[in-house]
Amino acid sequence: MNRQSATADVPSPARPAPGSAAPRAHGTSLWGLQSRYAPYLFVAPFVILFCAFMAYPLGRSLVMSLYKYAGPRTHRYIGLGHYRFFLTDYLLWIAVANTIVYTVFYMSLQIPLSLGLALMLNDRRVRFRNVFRFAFFAPFLVGNVFVSIIFMLLLAQRHGVIPRAMGLIYPPWLETSWLGDPINARIAIVLASLWLSVGWGMVFFLAALQSVDRELYEAAEVDGAGAWSKFRNVTLPGIRPVTTFLIVTGTIGSLQLFELPYVIFLQEGGAAGPKWAGLTIVMYLYQQGFEVGDLGAACALGWLLALMILVVAAFQIRASRAVREDER
Amino acid sequence: MTRDAEPIPLSTRKAPKDIAGVVLHVILGVLALLSLMPFIWLICSTFKSAGDFFTYTFLPWDADTGIRWHDLTLENYRRLFAREPFALWMINSIFLASAYTVSVVVLSSLAGFALAKYRFAGRKVLMLVMLGTMLVPGQVLLLPNYEVMYTIGWLDSYAAILVPSAVSVFGMFLFRQAMLGVPDELLQAGRMDGCSEFRLWWEVALPIVRPMIGAFTLLSFMGSWNSFLWPQVVLQDPARYTLPIGLSNMIGVPEYQTHYGILMAGTLLSILPVGVLFFVLQRDFVSGLASGAVKG
Numbered sequence: 039m040n041r042q043s044a045t046a047d048v049p050s051p052a053r054p055a056p057g058s059a060a061p062r063a064h065g066t067s068l069w070g071l072q073s074r075y076a077p078y079l080f081v082a083p084f085v086i087l088f089c090a091f092m093a094y095p096l097g098r099s100l101v102m103s104l105y106k107y108a109g110p111r112t113h114r115y116i117g118l119g120h121y122r123f124f125l126t127d128y129l130l131w132i133a134v135a136n137t138i139v140y141t142v143f144y145m146s147l148q149i150p151l152s153l154g155l156a157l158m159l160n161d162r163r164v165r166f167r168n169v170f171r172f173a174f175f176a177p178f179l180v181g182n183v184f185v186s187i188i189f190m191l192l193l194a195q196r197h198g199v200i201p202r203a204m205g206l207i208y209p210p211w212l213e214t215s216w217l218g219d220p221i222n223a224r225i226a227i228v229l230a231s232l233w234l235s236v237g238w239g240m241v242f243f244l245a246a247l248q249s250v251d252r253e254l255y256e257a258a259e260v261d262g263a264g265a266w267s268k269f270r271n272v273t274l275p276g277i278r279p280v281t282t283f284l285i286v287t288g289t290i291g292s293l294q295l296f297e298l299p300y301v302i303f304l305q306e307g308g309a310a311g312p313k314w315a316g317l318t319i320v321m322y323l324y325q326q327g328f329e330v331g332d333l334g335a336a337c338a339l340g341w342l343l344a345l346m347i348l349v350v351a352a353f354q355i356r357a358s359r360a361v362r363e364d365e366r
Numbered sequence: 367m368t369r370d371a372e373p374i375p376l377s378t379r380k381a382p383k384d385i386a387g388v389v390l391h392v393i394l395g396v397l398a399l400l401s402l403m404p405f406i407w408l409i410c411s412t413f414k415s416a417g418d419f420f421t422y423t424f425l426p427w428d429a430d431t432g433i434r435w436h437d438l439t440l441e442n443y444r445r446l447f448a449r450e451p452f453a454l455w456m457i458n459s460i461f462l463a464s465a466y467t468v469s470v471v472v473l474s475s476l477a478g479f480a481l482a483k484y485r486f487a488g489r490k491v492l493m494l495v496m497l498g499t500m501l502v503p504g505q506v507l508l509l510p511n512y513e514v515m516y517t518i519g520w521l522d523s524y525a526a527i528l529v530p531s532a533v534s535v536f537g538m539f540l541f542r543q544a545m546l547g548v549p550d551e552l553l554q555a556g557r558m559d560g561c562s563e564f565r566l567w568w569e570v571a572l573p574i575v576r577p578m579i580g581a582f583t584l585l586s587f588m589g590s591w592n593s594f595l596w597p598q599v600v601l602q603d604p605a606r607y608t609l610p611i612g613l614s615n616m617i618g619v620p621e622y623q624t625h626y627g628i629l630m631a632g633t634l635l636s637i638l639p640v641g642v643l644f645f646v647l648q649r650d651f652v653s654g655l656a657s658g659a660v661k662g
Contacts, residue, residue: 076563077484084477084533085492091530092499095510102510158394163387173398176405179640181592183610184633187617188404191411191626197420199407233404294503297594304617320505320595328599333509340506347503 103337113334120338130339132314133322134346136224140318141292144228149284151232152239153277159240160247171244175237182234186301189230193217217302220315227298227316239288242280250276275365282358286351293347296320319343412631413438419626442627449621451605452632455612459591460639462527462608466590467583469532474582475575478541479567483548496535508599515600526600531590540582544575580647588640609636 103120105113124130155174159167177185192198193216205212216222254272263271274281299316310317310325319339327336410424418426418437427433446452481489511530520526548571556566572579594610601607607615613632616622622629644651 073557073563077480077486077489080476080480080484080563080567081492084473084538087473087529087533088496088535091511091514091533092507092535093495095507095514096499096502098510098513099506102513155397158390161390163390164394165391170394170398173401176641177401179588179644180637181588181594181610181640183592183594183614184637187613187629187633188408190617191630192404192407194420199403199423202423233401237401290503294505301594301614301617304614305623323505323508324595327509327512333513336509337506340503340508344502344506348501351501 099337099340102334103341105334107331107333107335109331116334120335121342124335124338124342129314129317130319130322130342133317133319136315137293137295137318140224140227140231140295141289143224144231144292145285145288147228147232148236148239148288149281151236152284153243153281155236155240156243156247159244171237171241174240177233178235178238180234182297183301185230185234186298189226189233190217190302190305193226217305218312220311220313223303223311223315227295227302230298230302231292231295235288239284242284243277246277246280247273275362278358278362282355285358286354289350289354290347293343293350294320296324300324319346408630408634408637412442412627412634413440414627415439415441416625416627442625442631445625446628446631446635449628450612450616450632451607452612452635454605455607455609456635456639458606459608459636462524463587463590465528466531467586469528470534470537470586471579471583473532474534474537475541475545475572475579476567477538478543479545479571481538482542482545483550483553483571496538500535500539508595512599521600522602522606523600524606527597531596534586537582537586540578541575544578545571548574580649581651584643584647584651587643591640 104115104117106116106119107113158164159170164170180188192200195201195215195218196212198216201212201214201216204214214222216226250273254276255268258268258272295318299311299318300321303311303316310321320343323336323339323343326332326339407424411419414422414426415437425433426437480486481493515521515526520529552570553566556570561569591608592610593608594614597608597611598614601611604612604615609632613629613636616629616632
């Protein structure tokens, strides 16, 4: 991760010690053993846990998805029955559509907002940069569940801060129902996610902007490039790796959305929100597994989600490569 | 907040540049206020009585006397601790997040060290298998792991939370990448001086990757502190709840839907510890976090 600073603050290894080879020479039995088997010892706890709680469950999940469960003990084999059922299950399609709409809106707002904040903070006129950075980053420290509780009340009809502020602009907006209306509820989820994560993206963009080579800007200025042209031809290519990283990880995270809608709609009659506006793929998986009690159906949903994430991530990484080739 | 009160210079020659600077600060100041507004509102709301909670946006006030400080109350905090085992949830969360962080840092760094600095049989296969599993979302493991916990009788115990999560493939790769930068000559010199391999990990490799450990520690602690789905699934006894589980269960209780201040007091106290940890680790955090991604 941090290779340059790695060698900086290390005490010099050059120590002329004449007898230093001694412990190695006569410790052939026990000493030799410890150095030979050390790497195996180091990875052993990790590998054991990995096998027990990742490798085995992965295989087990595939098997379970072929069974229909009625409780953890009673199940019967149905082959690809779950997968066949879900292809025509309209609730799943609602969940998929909700998740995709959320991901598209959230990502297409988060990336420009984060970048915009970073560009403003990176301006050399800005003072108190650390204070601003903290103000924008602080929401990221708040967990999903706590964000949901805060936004549940910030958005409360007629009483919440947000309807009140909007009512000052246009009085009827005071009566807007945020969490009871299917469209507004979706906007509310995006809003809460943005508050939580714009600062996170900003920290990455800020670091990337500061690492763009100054000389490239100077060269562009010599060529008579304007502000937009410099942004387009120097800044954007310079921050490409970070942008790709944020888009790919952000999308993968968005496709797994669960806590925000689950907690925000706990009050609004059922966890899925008005007209299933808050039903996401993972929430459907949770309901199938722990409310319906069909562990097999939930496993099948998990694999459908895995497939979706794989396809989307592969597509994004390929697209990012294509853009980079283009620029050359 | 820090809306910058720079005096606007009167000299016309410098004006355009400085006006742009002031405008920039005003925009940043407004945005920072917007970003902090939920926190300010949250702090205010914990001190309001149930009657004032929705009547006043922030603090109770009068047009002639200003803010009515004497109407503020600690009642919400008192009732939170009296009605709910909130102190217990806090202790549970601190214990689980700390234990998780220590175990995940130790195990990931040991494995990362071995994979970066030793040649041993099975190394390549191990890395390939682990890379492969990183592509699969955690929800695929949810049900089979639940079944495992059910079978070995770990449901409603902390072992169910701590043991499976101690293996972080992401953390292992992070440490491996960082420890590739540990110079081999340094390790060799340590061996000459009679260091055991274990001491080389502890006294040579770990100090070198320190900035990254700071970032990884904070992210791990936060991840565990805020985790919801798995604890929600395995924990049943309210005395074992963590803060997110306890608070989300409070939402459904009718009393707290008329006394929101209690819920808000709980929320504020739940956010504070992570904020404190962030202040402690702040410097390492921002540098350690971003350096990996910038180099792509």
